[in-house]
Amino acid sequence: MPDLRAIDLNLLVDLNALLTTRNVTSAARQLNLSQSAMSGSLARLRKLFDDPLLVRNGRKLTPTTRAEALAEPIREILSQVRDVLTDPEAFDPATAHRTFSISASDYATAVLLAPMLRTLSTEAPHITINVRPRSDDVRTLLHDDRVDLAIEPRELMAETALPNAVLFQxxxxxxxxxxxxxxxxxxxxxxxxxxxxxxxxxxxxxxxxxxxxxxxxxxxxxxxxxxxxxxxxxxxxxxxxxxxxxxxxxxxxxxxxxxxxxxxxxxxxxxxxNEAMYWNPRHTGDPGHTWLRDKLLSAAAELSATSSEAxxxxxxxxxxxx
Missing domain, CATH: 3.40.190.10 (Periplasmic binding protein-like II)
Structure with a gap:
């Protein structure tokens, strides 16, 4: 087992930038480093993992099989470190400037999101809601944080470890x-x-x-x-x-x-x-995310109360x- 004390964990930040950009110059620019410093980091990373990681293919750098396998774990590790080091801030919808993305059908948008959105202009004037089309791969959509919430029929999602809550029937x-x-x-x-x-x-x-x-x-x-x-x-x-x-x-x-x-x-x-909302478990404790989920649950409760008899x-x- 490697001794973590002997490893410069900043190299993981550099590796993430290199795998994202696949370009030494772009990765250096992203992290405000010189090109020579990023080249040095790549050399140290190659030694650390005993793998070339990025190989030249024409004018481009192509990740090796090992590098591709490292990409997602590295992103997850860095995301968790940020969460640990960031103090949760109180969320005040009246003053918060934030954008949320929700994957939903036009049906869910019309019957649930539209009534909720009508209250946001006064309650949360600086909040932006991006409504995104549904995906045939909801789990990846949430796992990659491309949306904050996905509204899907529970019957289509089957068994899943994703946290979720039923909205309406x-x-x-x-x-x-x-x-x-x-x-x-x-x-x-x-x-x-x-x-x-x-x-x-x-x-x-x-x-x-x-x-x-x-x-x-x-x-x-x-x-x-x-x-x-x-x-x-x-x-x-x-x-x-x-x-x-x-x-x-x-x-x-x-x-x-x-x-x-x-x-x-x-x-x-x-x-x-049964329409339900699903989210990435790492957002469960986020105050802003919690506020958004509560807004959807309240809108769903009102929808069911006013139209169930019909x-x-x-x-x-x-x-x-x-």
Missing amino acids: DRWMCIMDASVRPDPDMPIDVASFLALPHILYSIGPGLQLNHADRHLVNQGLSRRVEVTLESFLLVPLLIRGTELVSLVLERSARLHSLEGLLLVEPPVPVPDI IVGSPGLRPATA
């Missing part, structure tokens, strides 16, 4: 143009549902399906997919005047004027979703109203 409905079902009192059967052209919500280059569509696939039900998109809120606009049908979350559908459309109980039972227990097949 919603149920799936079919949406279609009223002309497709001349008799709105006639329940739609499975065969009729599957025969219609469908809109599917999916995300990422792999077209990851939402919870409802994944459930139908797992049931072995085959549909004619005519449109795929990454937006719940656009579905009613695309449905109107067509034979298209889609599974949507009821809260999002009712954000629109739905005159001339139908919301229909799915002919195949689809489990409800969402739960409403009739199965009915013309939608504005």
Whole structure:
């Protein structure tokens, strides 16, 4: 085991800069060092790890396999050291200048974030919220601190060690143009549902399906997919005047004027979703992060209190109203 007292731990800072920039001059500039000093650090690092770490490939420096394996642990170590040496500051939303990033679908943004954001201009005038698109790799998004929070259906996240909290529940409905079902009192059967052209919500280059569509696939039900998109809120606009049908979350559908459309109980039972927020565990004790999570929990509680009666227990097949 190496004796840490004999190692200059500042070399880890230099290594992080070198692996990030992959350029001696840029790394030196980033750390306010001379190029010769950074070259000296690279030489000492090569000796310490008994590996070239960065090798020239044309005009660029390319990390070795060992260097690539070191990159993430080095970042984590330096981040933890900063946390240890930094005293937690009290967070006052009225005076704090800070930016938070939240990964969320347009559905979660419209039904949850929008009501919360309306209160921030007076309560937290210097706070900026960046809403980022959903990712098909939420764990990496949070692990790399590319977002502070990710709002995802708990059913899609499965088992995870990420800290999380449930925000609210919603149920799936079919949406279609009223002309497709001349008799709105006639329940739609499975065969009729599957025969219609469908809109599917999916995300990422792999077209990851939402919870409802994944459930139908797992049931072995085959549909004619005519449109795929990454937006719940656009579905009613695309449905109107067509034979298209889609599974949507009821809260999002009712954000629109739905005159001339139908919301229909799915002919195949689809489990409800539970929207939850997830975060990197290293932010759990951060006062600003805690404030943001509390704001989301409060907005979710208000959402559930004001709309639960309209969402739960409403009739199965009915013309939608504005």
